[in-house]
Amino acid sequence: MAWRNLGSLFNFRGILQGRTPEIELGRRYTIKSHGAALAKNHMYDWLILLLLAVIELILYIIYPFYRFVGKDMMEDLRYPMKANTVPVWAVPMYSVLLPVVIFLFFYMRRKDVHDLHHSILGLLFAVLITGVITDAIKNAVGRPRPDFFWRCFPDGKDVYDQLGGVVCHGKDSDIKEGHKSFPSGHSSWSFAGLGFLSLYLCGKIKAFDRKGHVAKLCIVLLPLLAASLVAISRVDDYWHHWQDVFAGGLLGLVVASFCYRQFFPSPYHDQGWGPYAYFSALEETRILSHLGVNPINNSPRMQVTGAQNVNEQHIQNSDASAAFSGNRYTSIRMHEMESGGK
Template identity: 60%
Template sequence: MTFQSPGSKLALSHKHDWLILLLLAVIDGLLNLIEPFHRYVGENMMTNLMFPFKKDTIPMWGVPIYSIFIPIFIFIAFYFARRDMYDLHHATLGLLFSSLITGVITDCIKDAVGRPRPNFFQRCFPDKIPVYDKDTGDVLCTGIKAVIKEGYKSFPSGHTSWSFAGLGFLSWYLSGKIRVFDRRGHIGKLCLVLLPLLIAALVGITRVDDYWHHWTDVFAGGIIGLTVSTICYLLLFPLPTQPHGTYSCC
């Protein structure tokens, strides 16, 4: 007779959900290998695509740290305070679903749209000597292939959508845990709940400031991430207006 902890039993009861998460991760990885659609870029279209090619203020490897690992750390802190394995499991599951579903949606749209980034000119022509097809007028890029590939993936902003997916879910979670809607008027609670959304918004702003995205890319990314995080939270938790913002059993 084998012993199973409550956490492992709970995970096994949701094994299909964890397998779907794995499948989503594989799909998202494959989407990043696909060559995006190369939208036509004529010489007269380069005016808004000649911004400096700068380094990211927030590198892509940093996104999972603040949008996934920090929220999970907060979930664990609530677990030690309340010893609610059901809450920890569902919060982690919901966060990962929110992030991976958002990632798949974002990368599908990126590959299908193929919108050039604001710094496309320097990606395409690192020597700053433009070359265009004599027949079609389309660009004939002379830069590094991988850099050019990323240059066609402006819409929507992945940094922004992932940020709002993870931090948006965290905002929902905190609003339930600290009972921000208890009608007692604690403005400090509201500020705490809005903080993750502010951080996500600031991440989006850096994408415009770095000239990696147009403002419409960031706006669309925020809508996608916030929408998915809301749906994923409400699939696993009651509205934050309910007592404690969590279920009491499995």
């Protein structure tokens, strides 16, 4: 009976539905107290990130498929060869480092290492998964860029073989990049990183709290506007066709949404401001505190084990009570039926 009351008292669903008092949500989980154990618990996730980074590097180095380009196709590929308005080195700066700085700002305010760790982990997953998918498609499709003519024939003298295909005599690196038009890497990375940031801000500032603050909506849309401007610059620089930019942006935004929801509730949720792990850790801390155990002096593994034991014992006692009640009810009904038969 005591375990049943304990289980009712520590209702995890009640926390997620916003019924937990704000004073209990003020617990702090810092990098010093829980950071090392949290990173160790997600060791395999970090190893997968490392693997994704290696795959991305390999995909960037290898040559793409050199699609057939004929003389009659050159009409749409004669745009001038220009430099990047947004350099390649700047992409990780605004799509990864900028969100991390904002994550750190919220950590300094709330002191929740779960939020910091999972936001960085989710962001890195978003950009690396997007990068791997983008470069894999680039290499497989091999679509020529709008400025392919000048990459292939830098002197303006076009040469074709017997089948009408191009015989390029430009720089090898330029020709290689000339077959990587679809989809746009700048666009996909921008919408992956800044799209994740937009979802993060949406939850943190409670943009959908039903109070009608349009200023919050403007803050949420600002990263998406920046990503859109980067995507437009790729068309203006004649490095991509509009289809490349559209597909890249959509890909990055979809991957960012999946990665965000892996760690955080929906921004529409009342508790969308915090990661799932925070509420789970809060529940474990409350249970151990009720049992007289100091959660600070115990490792998170011990906390999880203790919480699981409490829940398992609660479930076992509940099942036993239900079985006892069911057997008792069945016995009474059988007795009534036998009496009626007689």
